[in-house]
Amino acid sequence: MKRRLLIAASALLSALLLAGCGSAPRIEDYANQSPRLDLKTYLNGPLVAHGVFTDRSGSVKRRFTVQMQAHWMGDVGTLEEDFVYSDGSKERRVWTITQLGPQRYKGTAADVLGEARGEAAGNALRWSYTLKLPVDGSVYEVQFDDWFYLMDDKVLLNKATMSKFGFKLGEVTLAFVKP
Template sequence: MIQRRTLLGATAVAPLAALTGCASQNLAGYASEKPVLDLTQYFNGTVDAHGIFQGRSGQIARRFTVVMECSWKGNEGVLDEAFTYSDGTTQRRIWRLTKHADGHYTGTADDVVGTARGQTQGNAFRWGYTLALPVDGKVYHVDFDDWMYLIDERVMLNRATMSKFGVRLGEITLSFTKRT
């Protein structure tokens, strides 16, 4: 009898859990979180990052490090990213950011299609953009949904979902450390 009740209970809860699992995060839910993230302060100076890319299966497909040289003049910022991948290849991306009112940001980079858009609230930053990603001699436009969370004055964590036509292709996890 206990097994049947447990099974019935699990059956009743499973659809609710499935729906909850599909719900997306709400940036406003981070509004009261501390420390408050100010991108112009955090991304100013040198920031080191360590990251992984996991494919759809969860298997780590690529590891990498990034050294970012960041500077701001007024509301205009430059984030110069130098990537080094575990196979020895390198890449460079230079973001040009603009800070707008109410924690909104826009940005461009040579391999970003159109304009990236984001917003901060509390300790979180959500950043969305389309990247022109070269793979085996072809270029694919893939969408990124980046979520960054300031842990303390030096450490920020980043989770990004990469998708195409709404289908998740993989996830990127990064740990940023601001040099003092």
């Protein structure tokens, strides 16, 4: 009986280890995808986004809408985001985004620890940063791994994984739309 239990536990552990060995997407994987995402073109003028935050189990915990205004002066862009959540609460974030070179970006915002880093290829952008997230009177530093995919000249989809100490806390899914 112990032997069967040990074999079953070993098989389960092996399966879990193999499941974790899948290759994660890389930005280069999207280099040949179109339409090509150009942040200076897409993030220019008014935008609106609709999104949800889901917990680890996939349950929707918050719904929200974001009204945005974006503009660029040379290689420096400003993205003003005004969030309205389904519970009526509001939040504002203003990003300063700098193009560092072809398809490479950095960004700052008041509630972002240090700098966000981004890289684009084809129709995709990967954006990584640490956000100072207020929850019930405390502030937690959580990591965001954002992936953006340009669908056409009007729609940009975003899926962000939120984690702490390497453990997934949930996901944010957004659909950006240009009027």
